[in-house]
Amino acid sequence: MAQNIYDREDFFAGYSQLCRSVEGLDGAAEWPALRAMLPEVRGLRVADLGCGFGWFCRWAREHGATEVLGLDLSEKMLARARAAGLDAGITYAKADLDQLSLPQASFDLVYSSLALHYVEDVMRLFRTVHQALGSGGHFVFSTEHPIFMAPTNPGWVIDAEGRKTWPVDRYLVEGPRTTNWLAKGVVKYHRTIGTTLNALIRSGFTIGHVEEFRPTDAQIAARPELAEELERPMFLLVSVRR
């Protein structure tokens, strides 16, 4: 059973103030890169694992998806998603990604943004997603990058020459990481890129594209604070096909 951190008042209050919560998809620096990895969604049946406020569900419908299922563990997130407007083509439902079941061959695209690092057993989830997709179906997701998640102390260190460095340790020690992001005691699961990709391959997927997110020069020019993202990757973006 995954930790339901998003329903904790302190976490939810902090999360609600993030750029990506206020502005939606365009408030997320990695969205253009992730969007470029999506198939044309027109006519597709879509599931969004960890849909949060429903930004992607609405985007998919606006771009012609026939039906969209938005799943999240957080009641608060789902309530906010539902409050954003009714759409007969979107269904929001509560689900724990560590215990998910989905009907067979019922989706053409499964999407997930920054939710898989809360999942302990990705092998189980990937198999569930695989059987839920029709032949040729797409699975596109972002997750925290293991370089970002591995360290005992995940924060910048200024070295003797004044350089910003990211103190990687325990990269090959997989398992839970407890951090204090927005609230104390947030539990995430660290996995290497290899482990994630091999679990996808063993689930029957073909790897299509793997991107360690790098802000574009234009993004850095517009938001100079993004320059530090060149030092270590924060997000891993993956697209695979059944």
Add this chain to the structure above:
Amino acid sequence: MAQNIYDREDFFAGYSQLCRSVEGLDGAAEWPALRAMLPEVRGLRVADLGCGFGWFCRWAREHGATEVLGLDLSEKMLARARAAGLDAGITYAKADLDQLSLPQASFDLVYSSLALHYVEDVMRLFRTVHQALGSGGHFVFSTEHPIFMAPTNPGWVIDAEGRKTWPVDRYLVEGPRTTNWLAKGVVKYHRTIGTTLNALIRSGFTIGHVEEFRPTDAQIAARPELAEELERPMFLLVSVRR
């Protein structure tokens, strides 16, 4: 044109003393993991890109490969490989992996151990390997892990709590890295895992297995100094199929 560092006296003298140079494949901690990713070599036509002293070429012949082509840029390495014994099934030849050409569909397995990080244009090399393999052919290689290669100062830093950390910076800034390993001014090319995998996919390969090398518990028990390898990965191992 790749730098021919192995033919420099100081580098060659240092390299010749490494465990993997003296003991061969069994002196390389990652060999069992890489070997597990190989197909059965019996009956296969094999090419080894960056064959060094020829340890793998001889291993492949001992395990039934019908013909083996060992390629290296270093005359010193090739001379040592040839001196290790004549075998009508092994051909050693000089080649620069940045300018390599190989006959079409002429191999069943292309292997490369710790050579690709010296290659500037992997896209060109992957296309060359792809066309040189028959349908279903295997390409299995190890390369320095980008976490290992990225930093401006690639060395351990002891943090305030006495913890060993690896100071990652410039991970998303790809390109040459000059280090002083065994000799001054060794030039390697830093690429993210994503860049390597996407180049393979765009060359027509299907990703089969991706491993960020972790010494086994038994290896650490036998050689306790390997424990630090859990903090950050040194090697990336990949197998793909045409």
